[in-house]
Amino acid sequence: MADDTSKNANEPSVSKDFIRQKVDADLASGKYDGVVTRFPPEPNGYLHIGHTKAIALSFGLAKEYGGVTHLRFDDTNPLTEDTSYVESIEEDIRWLGYDWGDRLHYTSDYFEQLYDWAVKLIEKGVAYVCHLSDEEIREYRGTVKEAGVDSPYRDRSVEENLADFAKMRDGGYKDGEVTLRAKIDMSNANMKMRDPLMYRVRHAHHHNTGDKWCIYPMYDWAHGQSDAIEGITHSLCTLEFENNNELYRWFLEQLEVPTPPEQTEFARLGMTYTVMSKRKLLELVEKGLVGGWDDPRLPTISGLRRRGYTPTAIKTLIERTGIAKANSTVDMGMLEWAIREDLNYIAPRKMAVLHPLKVTITNYPEGQSEELEAINNPERAEDGTRMVPFSGELYLEREDFMEDPPRKFFRLAPGREVRLRYAFFITCNEAVKDDNGEVIELKCTYDPATRGGDAPDGRKVKATLHWVSANHAVDMEVRNYDRLFNVENPLEAQYKDDWLQTLNPDSLEVLTGVKGEPSLAEMKAGDNCQFERKGYFCMDQDSKPGAPVFNRTVTLRDSWAKIQKKGGKK
């Protein structure tokens, strides 16, 4: 008993979300024998963190119930889709740690079957070829408050429809000239049921089927049927498809699928200070407002990866925000908490001085240097230690010195003694200034007896600072990222028309001449680390040998900044 409690002490109290409860019920009632889910991305953009919710749900659920998950590219619109997106999507899902095995499918694999089924519906008298133009179709559809009007082509004979549909497939019609529609109910309160389109004519090259087809199925006609073909049991999608559910069931019923899949909708993930729509992300990319789909400021999987986020952190966020039906916007702070939690445990510590201030240790033997032992990760003793060079010329962080410090400032100041991490206590004797009164150098003395960071006489210091030996330092570039937008929801009505005006002009700060400890030169692109006292950083792919570039993933929590803020308010 006691063991159980302690073992689960750090686990969130878990209660099953409504989808898992439904699966339990479905299995208990014998509706389904097992669980088969699918993740059905359209290859027209990069995956973002919102998709991760759907991915984690579908893959995670199946795994929990001993089932499997299919990856199915929903490639029914050749105009917007492309193979390059297929590749990035596969890479991102794999990186997140999910495996679809040999269950890789394309909706286009089913075009022939879908065509045959469409013929079946025509034969049943519940589908017809319609010669109305897109404008006319819209007019005949009515509005949410008014019933629609039947198409004049609605009651043509089965033979006529069959012949016409064959002509559609054979290229006998131009784009937009005709459609195949389901014959349902033009006055249905659910707009999706007003004789929805099943096929449209598109003389376009498809990335998978080439020029084989000139008619392409619409989402509603393709999706549920593809689910049925694959034996999907639980088809999970986001809330905006709730209205499509009735149609999803209608098609399956018409086709008399023996054990039809069921669609269940959940709320998509929204996050503050960003946008999550593929259309908006595409706009940011195409207008060059960010560096590409993998810009570290973007909520895309590839952007987060480059920023230094780990699959663990992303999945932790998804787990902790849960699955429900209420539209929600999760605070970006929760994502930051998730990555800090993971990186605190796994990221090796390093010392790097972002804004260097030169320091001369006046009583340190000139030309000499020595190596000091530093702990790689205080959270994991097994990660061991490394040696860091120390000398009489160092760099300290500019903001760690104040000539005239306020009450709560513990760091270096004239006459004050502080500890250099893993090294010595130093005391500041003089601040050298330039003609403008700017402090350009500090002259300090060190206490050789404090080697390693403890004073034999037991005296204490209030601060421990990070530092880098000047002659041993690696010159680096650091990219400090901040939120992409200045407002929580850039798409809110009040900004609607020019949401781009809410972009944060300071979302990227490039620091050059950053001084890092020598071991930083050994890191590889994609490696995470913590710059002590500053934050978590990830080596960028733009790094060159001897010229590393680091992306700031997230800062450390900073209670000094809070104190300063409070003081400022007063």
Added chain:
RNA sequence: UGGGGUGUCGCCAAGUGGUUAAGGCAGCGGUUUUUGGGGCCGCUAUACGAAGGUUCGAAUCCUUCCACCCCAACCA
């Protein structure tokens, strides 16, 4: 002629007629600390969109109302 959904702490989110209304994030105290990090301890909704009602008992049931989201692409 409208229909479909959703409303529980600043942000997520449990709760399924009887609980002191979980938990996480954020916040606030304290403690520990060679990262002002992290850890640990504690505090933080008499209140469940609102108003009525049913009941010994309601966030949970009923009624009415309010707010927000989705649907009128040959997008998904």
